[in-house]
Amino acid sequence: QATDTLAREGPSSPSYDWFQTDSLVTIVIYTKQKDITLDSVIVDHQDDSFRAETIIKDYSYLINIELSHAVQEDFSVRIVENVGKIEIVLQKKENTSWKCLGHPLENHNSLVPKKDAGLFYRQCQLISKEDVTHDTRLFCFMLPPSTHLQVPIGQHVYLKLTVTDTEIVKPYTPVSDSLLSEFKEPALPNNKYIYFLIKIYPAGLFTPELDHLQIGDFVFVSNPEGNFKTSQFQELEDLFLLAAGTGFTPMVKLLNYALTNIPSLRKVKLMFFNKTEDDIIWRSQLEELTFKDKRFDVEFVLSAPISEWNGKQGHVSPALLSEFLKRSSDKSKVLICICGPTPFTEQGIKFLHELNFSKDEIHSFTA
Ligand code: FAD
Ligand code: NAD
Incomplete structure (x- = not known):
């Protein structure tokens, strides 16, 4: 009932549906908003659990399901902008007919104010690290293939590391790989890599730990936050x-x-x-x-x-x-x-x- 109340105060409540072919399962989210773009939806699937968080104005609409059958890591996301529809196409591991999409997990099919949604993290791998000044470095992390995440301009994410059993979390703002990137072809496809310019403080809590990571090591990266539009x-x-x-x-x-x-x-x-x-x-x-x-x-x-x-x-x-x-x-x-x-x-x-x-x-x- 709490969800109903919030839905009435916020944007009209989104809904979802799904359909299948022999090899594909398509999950469709009807946002009922027109200004939806590829950075409005964040998708993660890990093992059988599937999660899609859609940001609609200042609200977050969550699909959170334990899928009934296995799917491949890779998937695609499409937006039909003029009708505010998001299509997520998953590839079945086996060509069997699914009787149901799966079982609801926590907060499935709920719409809550974004500030109450909590942060979701996925592991990203350190791909490269380059000195920019005497104390600032350009870090490049790769998102897992099972994640669709584009950080909107002007927003930040949280990076999380576990150091001697304690989690340390700090906010960082993704950048492009260079200022002149609009004038050249990106070296790497830009939707799978996230770049950060980070200053290392020798006496700091988080940045020396980040600086000690080796290429191939992992850091947790959260969903985006921020109020720039x-x-x-x-x-x-x-x-x-x-x-x-x-x-x-x-x-x-x-x-x-x-x-x-x-x-x-x-x-x-x-x-x-x-x-x-x-x-x-x-x-x-x-x-x-x-x-x-x-x-x-x-x-x-x-x-x-x-x-x-x-x-x-x-x-x-x-x-x-x-x-x-x-x-x-x-x-x-x-x-x-x-x-x-x-x-x-x-x-x-x-x-x-x-x-x-x-x-x-x-x-x-x-x-
Ligand atoms: P901290 O442990 O916080 O220490 C930082 C410095 O302060 C050290 O020199 C330390 O010795 C000193 N210090 C700590 N406590 C005290 C104290 N009590 N008295 C005096 N000195 C003290 N940073 C970036 O480099 N890149 C970014 O893109 C970026 N984006 C950000 C986005 C947001 C929204 C915000 C809020 C911050 C952002 N920051 C960014 C800053 C970043 O979040 C961290 O604050 C920064 O990296 C320092 O973290 P740390 O744990 O290493 O250092
Ligand atoms: P720094 O210590 O090298 O200082 C850079 C300049 O900031 C100085 O040359 C000075 O002009 C100015 N400055 C510093 N202290 C000042 C003071 N007390 N009063 C007036 N001006 C002052 O800066 P840094 O170590 O690179 O720190 C950057 C800061 O930016 C961090 O505190 C970080 O948290 C913040 N930051 C915030 C966001 C965000 O909120 N979205 C994003 C990135 C960085």
């Missing part, structure tokens, strides 16, 4: 990104997405705050991008330069921001995204309000 880009003309240290990570996919998909966009400017030149992530790629795309510009600000530095210095300040945040026209539609250490983000937001930017014009990335 690409609809914030609609009709956008000026995009300003304020990033400090690894607060750069959400900006990577945002940048690629905005430059590729938003025709109204005139200007994208990144102000990137770091302690020293050596701390700047992907500096040469950022500089190359300014040549490749005239709409893009980057400004580096250092808080503790060690070598001679002709660029901007200091911490985030009203003076730096007011000079940087010049609209392309008086009435242009603006979005300012900000991410970094908590004091940086909090001060930045305060200064942005003082400069008369409205709440709707600011998106801050936090936990």
Whole structure:
């Protein structure tokens, strides 16, 4: 009954059905929403248990079933966008006719607010690790073939490791394998691999453990979380990104997405705050991008330069921001995204309000 109540308050309740041929079983989810995409559904099957979580607005609809017969690891997911239908096609291990799909597992066929849905984890394998700066590395993990998961732009996942019987969990934001990926063919098919830029803190709890993983080792990766929506880009003309240290990570996919998909966009400017030149992530790629795309510009600000530095210095300040945040026209539609250490983000937001930017014009990335 609790589910019924929630369903009435939220989107109209989805439903599901299934059908079969000799070799295939198709599970169909009717979301009753039109803006469904491939990142709206997360599918995992492990042994006989099948799980499909569909995100519909701020709600989560779960299919959770112990399948009556064995299926192969590989499956496909299709979206019929105009009718909001999701089709998951499983391949039977044996060509027998199934009498039923299976038995319901916990919370099967329920719709709950996303925040109450809990996180589901699957094991991902470390494929490669590459130094990016003296303390930051690009990690590439491979999703299992039995998982369909695409992290929406601006969202993060949780990584989990067990260290001496204790589980440690921290949030990280997936990035693309490079900033210039829109200009080249991806080296690996992008829907099976997840990349992270992660700074290793020698005295940290989680990152030294992550850094000790060998190629082929596993880490648990959760479902995505976060409240950024690409609809914030609609009709956008000026995009300003304020990033400090690894607060750069959400900006990577945002940048690629905005430059590729938003025709109204005139200007994208990144102000990137770091302690020293050596701390700047992907500096040469950022500089190359300014040549490749005239709409893009980057400004580096250092808080503790060690070598001679002709660029901007200091911490985030009203003076730096007011000079940087010049609209392309008086009435242009603006979005300012900000991410970094908590004091940086909090001060930045305060200064942005003082400069008369409205709440709707600011998106801050936090936990
Ligand atoms: P911690 O144990 O948290 O320690 C970090 C540092 O603080 C160490 O130097 C430690 O010595 C010091 N420290 C710890 N406790 C104290 C204390 N009490 N007093 C003084 N110093 C202390 N990070 C990335 O690198 N990449 C990302 O993509 C990324 N995405 C994120 C997304 C979100 C939504 C959030 C909230 C954070 C993200 N982070 C990201 C940060 C990440 O989650 C971790 O906080 C970070 O990796 C540090 O983890 P740790 O356990 O290794 O270090
Ligand atoms: P860092 O210590 O190298 O600092 C980078 C810059 O941040 C500094 O040069 C300075 O300009 C600014 N800064 C640092 N402390 C400040 C303070 N107290 N007041 C004002 N400005 C300050 O940064 P780091 O070690 O790379 O840390 C990055 C932070 O970003 C972490 O706290 C991480 O949790 C956070 N982060 C958050 C998200 C998210 O919420 N989605 C994503 C990625 C990273």
